Amino acid sequence: MSDYSFNPAPTRRVAIIGGNRIPFARSNSVYAHDSNQDLLVAALQGLVDRYNLHGQCLGEFAAGAVIKHSRDFNLARESLLSTTLSPQTPAYDVQQACGTGLEAALLVANKIALGQIDVGIAGGCDTTSDAPIGINESLRHTLLAANRAKGMGDKLKALLKVRPSMLFKPLLPRNGEPRTGLSMGEHCEAMAKRWQIKRLAQDELALTSHQRLNAAYTRGFFDDLISPYRGLARDNNLRADASLAKLAGLSPAYDRHNGTLTAGNSTPLTDGASVVLLASEAWAAEHGLPVLAYLRTGETAAVSFVDGTEGLLMAPAYAVPRMLKREGLSFADFDFFEIHEAFAAQVLCTLKAWEDADYCRERLGLDAPLGAIDRSKINVNGGSLGCGHPFAATGGRQLAALAKTIHDNGGGRGLISICAAGGLGVTAIVEK
Amino acid sequence: MDYVTQIIDPPPSRTQLLLDGVRALRKPKLEGAPLLPRECLVRSAVALSAGAIAAYGHACGFRREQGVPLSYPHVLAFPLHLMLLTRPSFPYPASGMVHLANRIHQHQRLHEGQALRLQVWCERWVAHTKGQALSIATRAYSADALVWQSDSLYLRRDVKAPVGEPWEDALTLQEDGLLRSQRWAVPADLGRRFAKVSGDFNPIHTSVIGARIFGFRRAIAHGMWTLGRALAAQQPPGGLEHAQAHCDFKLPIFLPGQVTLWNRPVTGPRREFEVRNAAGDKPHMRGLFVWNENRQ
Numbered sequence: 001m002s003d004y005s006f007n008p009a010p011t012r013r014v015a016i017i018g019g020n021r022i023p024f025a026r027s028n029s030v031y032a033h034d035s036n037q038d039l040l041v042a043a044l045q046g047l048v049d050r051y052n053l054h055g056q057c058l059g060e061f062a063a064g065a066v067i068k069h070s071r072d073f074n075l076a077r078e079s080l081l082s083t084t085l086s087p088q089t090p091a092y093d094v095q096q097a098c099g100t101g102l103e104a105a106l107l108v109a110n111k112i113a114l115g116q117i118d119v120g121i122a123g124g125c126d127t128t129s130d131a132p133i134g135i136n137e138s139l140r141h142t143l144l145a146a147n148r149a150k151g152m153g154d155k156l157k158a159l160l161k162v163r164p165s166m167l168f169k170p171l172l173p174r175n176g177e178p179r180t181g182l183s184m185g186e187h188c189e190a191m192a193k194r195w196q197i198k199r200l201a202q203d204e205l206a207l208t209s210h211q212r213l214n215a216a217y218t219r220g221f222f223d224d225l226i227s228p229y230r231g232l233a234r235d236n237n238l239r240a241d242a243s244l245a246k247l248a249g250l251s252p253a254y255d256r257h258n259g260t261l262t263a264g265n266s267t268p269l270t271d272g273a274s275v276v277l278l279a280s281e282a283w284a285a286e287h288g289l290p291v292l293a294y295l296r297t298g299e300t301a302a303v304s305f306v307d308g309t310e311g312l313l314m315a316p317a318y319a320v321p322r323m324l325k326r327e328g329l330s331f332a333d334f335d336f337f338e339i340h341e342a343f344a345a346q347v348l349c350t351l352k353a354w355e356d357a358d359y360c361r362e363r364l365g366l367d368a369p370l371g372a373i374d375r376s377k378i379n380v381n382g383g384s385l386g387c388g389h390p391f392a393a394t395g396g397r398q399l400a401a402l403a404k405t406i407h408d409n410g411g412g413r414g415l416i417s418i419c420a421a422g423g424l425g426v427t428a429i430v431e432k
Numbered sequence: 433m434d435y436v437t438q439i440i441d442p443p444p445s446r447t448q449l450l451l452d453g454v455r456a457l458r459k460p461k462l463e464g465a466p467l468l469p470r471e472c473l474v475r476s477a478v479a480l481s482a483g484a485i486a487a488y489g490h491a492c493g494f495r496r497e498q499g500v501p502l503s504y505p506h507v508l509a510f511p512l513h514l515m516l517l518t519r520p521s522f523p524y525p526a527s528g529m530v531h532l533a534n535r536i537h538q539h540q541r542l543h544e545g546q547a548l549r550l551q552v553w554c555e556r557w558v559a560h561t562k563g564q565a566l567s568i569a570t571r572a573y574s575a576d577a578l579v580w581q582s583d584s585l586y587l588r589r590d591v592k593a594p595v596g597e598p599w600e601d602a603l604t605l606q607e608d609g610l611l612r613s614q615r616w617a618v619p620a621d622l623g624r625r626f627a628k629v630s631g632d633f634n635p636i637h638t639s640v641i642g643a644r645i646f647g648f649r650r651a652i653a654h655g656m657w658t659l660g661r662a663l664a665a666q667q668p669p670g671g672l673e674h675a676q677a678h679c680d681f682k683l684p685i686f687l688p689g690q691v692t693l694w695n696r697p698v699t700g701p702r703r704e705f706e707v708r709n710a711a712g713d714k715p716h717m718r719g720l721f722v723w724n725e726n727r728q
Contacts, residue, residue, distance in 0.1 A: 181615040190611060307666070308613045308697035 014109040015284045015291040016430065019400020020047035021274035022229035023236065024388040030232050031271040032129040036065045036072055039229075040079040040125040043273035043393075046227030047121065048083055051277055051289060057086035059117025062104040063275065064094040065125050066391035066421075067173055069132040076123075098342065099300065099418050099426030100124045101274060101395025106298040106428060108278050118283040122399075124392025125273030134171030142166070175269070177421060179306045184313070184421065185254040185343065189261050191311035192345035195352050202265040202344035203247040206385045208375075209341055210242040213382025221381055221408075225400055237268060237388035265344035270388030274396030276403075291432070292403035293414075298428040299323035305423040310363075313346040315425025316417040317353045321364050323427055331371050335412035338402045340394055341383040342419055350417070380405060394418060395426070402430050435472035435553050443475060444511050446633060452518035453634075456526040465595050466523040466564065472553040473512040480504070482544040488629040492660030493616075499671025500542035502723075503660045505550075505580050506534070507630045509570040510656075512552035513584065516568065522554075524564070524588040527634075527646065531655050532565060533585040533601070536677040540579040548580070549573040555583070557596030564591035565599055603680050603718045605704040612712055614665055614693040618653055622687055626657040652684035658691075658707050658717050665693055666703045666721055675723035682715040691716060 022042050025031045031039060040063060048054060063076040072078070077091035094104040101124035108120035134140070139162060146158035176183045192202075216222060217234055226233070239246075242264075252259030253266060284291050301319035303310035316339075324330060331354075341347050353359050354370040361367070381401055384394060395418055402414045413431040420426065444452075480500055484507075488494075494501045517526040542548075551571045558565035565587045572580040585599070619625075623637035635642020636652055643651045659679045685691055685707075692712050695705040701724055707717040 180613060181617070182612075186612075186615075304698075306613075307668075308611060308695065 011113050012115060012280050014112045014295045015279050015281050016293050016295055016399065016403035017277040017279055017284055017289050018047070018051060018292060019225055019274060019276040019396060019403070020044075020050055021226055021393065021397050021400070022046065022272055023226055023232040023234050024270050024272035024390055024393070025232055025236050026388060027128040027269035027271060029129075029236055029271075030230050031127060034127060034230070034271065035130050036068065036075060036125050036127050037079050037082070039127060039271060039273035039390075040065075040075065040123065040275075041082040042227065042229045043123060043125065043275045044079055044085075044121065045083045047275045047277055048085055049227070050224065054084040055086050057088045059090075059111065059120040060108060061085070061089055061091040061121045061123070062094050062108050063091070063121075063123040063125070064096075064100040064104060064392050065127075066095065066097055066100060067126055067128060067131055068095070094124075095392075096300075096426065097420035097422055097424055098340070098389070098391045098394060099420040099424050100392035101397070102298070102399065102416060102418050102426045102428055103300065103395070105276055105278065105295065105395060105399055106426075109295045109298075112278055112280050119277070119279035121275050121277055123273065123275030123396045124394075126390040126392050127271040128269040129271050131173045133173070136166040136169045137171055138163070139166035177305075177312065183254065185261055185266055187305070187312035188266075188343040188346050189254045189259050191313060191349045192260050193258075194311060195349040197260065197345045197348045197352070199248075199260040201348055202260060203244055203262075205341070205344040205347060206247055206265040207242055207244055209379060209383045209385035210239050212380060213238050213386030214240045216381035221404070225404060235387040237270065238386055261343055261345055265385065267342055267384045267389035270390045272388065272390035272393045274393040274400065276396045276399050292407040293430045293432040295399070296429040296431050297323065297327060298426065299326070300427070301425045303423040303425075310423070311349065312421075312423055313342060313419035314349065314353065315423055316419050316427055317350050317425070318364060319425045319427040320354075320415065320417060321360075321366055321370055323429065324370070327429065329413075329429070331373055333413055334415050335377060335409065336380060336402060336405055336414035337373055337378045338398045338414055338416045339378055339383065340389070340398065340418040341379065341385040342389060344385060346419055347378075350419075399428070399430065406430060406432050434470070436470050437472045437474055440473050440475050440512065440515070444515060446631065449511060449514050449518070450633065453514070453526055456518040456522070459523060459525050462523050466557065467521070468557060469516055469519055469521050469554045471516065471519065471521075472551055473515055475508075475512065475550045477547040478508045478550055480542060480544055480546045480548065484629070485544060488660070489664070491626050491629045492657060493664040494660070495664070495669070497669040498664065498667050500544065501660060502536060502538055502663055502667070502672055502675050502677050503656060505542070505548065505572050506536070506570070506582055506584075506656060508548065509550050509552050509572075509582070511631055512550065513568055513570075516552065516554055517586070528588055529566070529586040530589065531584065531681060532560070532587045533680045534656075534659065534678070535583045535601070536581070538580045538672060538675045540574070540577065541671050541673045542579065546574055557594070558585065558599045559594040559596045560587055560599045563587055563589040564594035565596070603678055603720055605706070605718060605720070607706075609696050610694040610704075610706060611696060612692045612694050615710070616661060616665075616691055616693070618685055618687055618689050618691055620651075620688040622653055622657065623651045626654045630654060630656060632656070648684065648686070650686045652686055655679075655681045655717070658685060659719065662693060662705060662707055662717065662719055663721055666695065666705065667723070672723050675721075677719065677721050679717050679719040681717055683709075685716050
């Protein structure tokens, strides 16, 4: 038996070669009849086409979806089998709420860094249009009891407990926290109140997101990041004509009387998929593929939100300083910040927390606050408020866009931050 | 006061309790001060059955890792409460007794399979601003040690000049700073579901017609469900050793509907809370939940 199975432990730089996604579509619009697998296949095949990976056997494909049918137990592998990649490429599913896409990338990247694989694809997809609807819980228990019963008589006896009402009360997926019964918007509304985030600041952030996304499309930034799908070439949530006046006209969505979160400064339910190609430098050189940037490291945190100690979406506030300390970096060392905009308020709460000396000392254990971030560095090519947020697809979208931004910039360093249900937060550093 | 100990074995059937309840709908007009019933009802060994606890826990949202729910022994004692309230010697109709408050203290961790000796008696009259209140004591012993106790306050409304000490035990809490932390759906059949696991088949909980007969526009949730739900929502994983749950019942929860839990961010093993309506402006219950406290 060897002393240490990773011996010698190689640590190689993980190159981000590129990414691909399909345009994101608002729920129940263009992709209403697409399954998670359809969306993921479209994004993955687009990547294979772009980098000419046809027939290649890669190290692995890791991907996931947050809202899944039980039949999608092997979503990544089944999707892979529908592409022109070699069917000998292994695949597995990842699920970490909205952190799924980035966590999948970190998993693939870690294997590349350790030398276990040379190249892999990470991704994610989600559809809330083709959502799973479960049968009624009482009906399910009755059917399971009938299944367990031995002999026809007992089976029939068990089935006699089926009531007509069971057939009309299906189990619907909920956009809420299982342990609190509150929707994510309601949780974020509470955070906004705690941090005294103004409505105008939220609307301004939402407007910027749309404007920057539109500008990025206009200058062709997404040309090599997006494959058109079902006649859609751009995210259909993008409002090129968005204005503060229009945003100001929307009524609060989660607290009608005292709320500040609206449909305009919150992300809508969205369908979409994204994938990212990661490889060792040697693999990239061998295949003649330029490196956009390197995925340096990642950090995941979680907060105690059920007892109200911390806001549901505040975990990135904890993950980032931990990661910076470990890497010996500060905000001044970053040129770009790719912060997932689940809600404008959640971005603003996190930014405010990092500027708050008391909070940084008491909650984050820092001697000095992390400080303010220059807004012109945040989500320079638009964010989730503009393009929408198909839960598991957001990480891949951000990672590919940030790598390309750094590449276009001729180098630099960027931070990715994603908040997720369950009080989770996934963050990463990309640089070149 | 001397109590007459009556061993209750077997426990009263549901039918018997319902019949007694119907018989106790009318009581002769009271002449003079009400007399406290003198029976102390005892069940010598009631098992904490894993199956029954699981069913109760499921109805209230307890998770298995939380151990025997703090509010669960009340369910075992409740038939005895009903027996006292429906006795011919009890001066008021049982149906008109409103559960006002409960004070639960647990002294030792409870285990599935453990047998409890339960004692239930009417302890004292309490003069309440709204009428004549009665405190029913419940004590649970295991191997001669008091492991769990509860004092339940029931009210007969509109009794002029109630007897007993005034009730000064109402929970007070700082309402400022209470935040909505949870929302629960209360389905239409909640009353029937909780009746099955609690043995409280009072028609005001189980049917709209029953509720109308007693003056409610719709069926209302069991107060003890609300308490159980609130404890389940706030107890961390792991069973409880020493613990207290105090609650004052306020406005009824009409079924179906939604209610919200209000408390404040944690500062230790202590929760002051309110269960309110969906909008958060009307209280259904006020409570205090303290556990594993240092009992010095």
